Amino acid sequence: MESSKIDDAVKQQFGDYLRSNKLRSTPERHAILNAIYTMEGSFDIETLLSHLEKNDKFHVSRATVYNTIALLINANLVIHHQFPGESRYEKCFGRELGYTICTNCNKVTEIKNIRIKEDISNNIKKFNLTHYSLYVYGLCSKCTRTAKRRKQKSRQ
Ligand SMILES: [Zn+2]
Structure with a gap:
């Protein structure tokens, strides 16, 4: 799936969330959302970081990734799985x-x-x-x- 083909409803939900919380709509935040919605299944932060670097040629700091994931969880677009001894994340829209x-x-x-x-x-x-x-x-x-x-x- 092309990162540009991410569902419009997902993009809109994130845009609405950022606006209503007076948060900036940055290219980094959208790149992270795109990467998550092109990945299948659950993932850990390391996998997401390498996906961003390899597939999207996008360099973001670990802090930005953690920060954005927290926003995406609040926006109901990402879910946090606390599996035994392991934290994982996954797209959850619908x-x-x-x-x-x-x-x-x-x-x-x-x-x-x-x-x-x-x-x-x-x-x-x-x-x-x-x-x-x-x-x-x-x-x-x-x-x-x-x-x-x-x-x-x-x-x-
Ligand atoms: Zn067993």
Whole structure:
């Protein structure tokens, strides 16, 4: 996806947010928004920094990136995931996000094509749902196998 093809609604939401908070609309802020909306899945700050440098040939300081991400979170355009031992970020405009988190090995896996917006909307009346992020905790397949094996051994 071309960075110029970023959804107009996303651009507008950020523009509105900056204006209503009397913040400047800088090329850096827009470059960071563009980079985030061209990236698939969640990312950490290092990945975003290298994406900006390599793909967009844009040099921004780490401080500017952190600063802008904080603004994008407040503008409801980016979500912060606090995964076990790791901070990650992701574009969230109009999106349905879901992750499984293994309570044993901390493995995080994205749930692809999660579609429960309708279920949620049907259950909560008078609430205009825009986006969500769902965290599902349990045992991953590897840890489930290990747990089963351990159980069988203890029976012998
Ligand atoms: Zn596991």
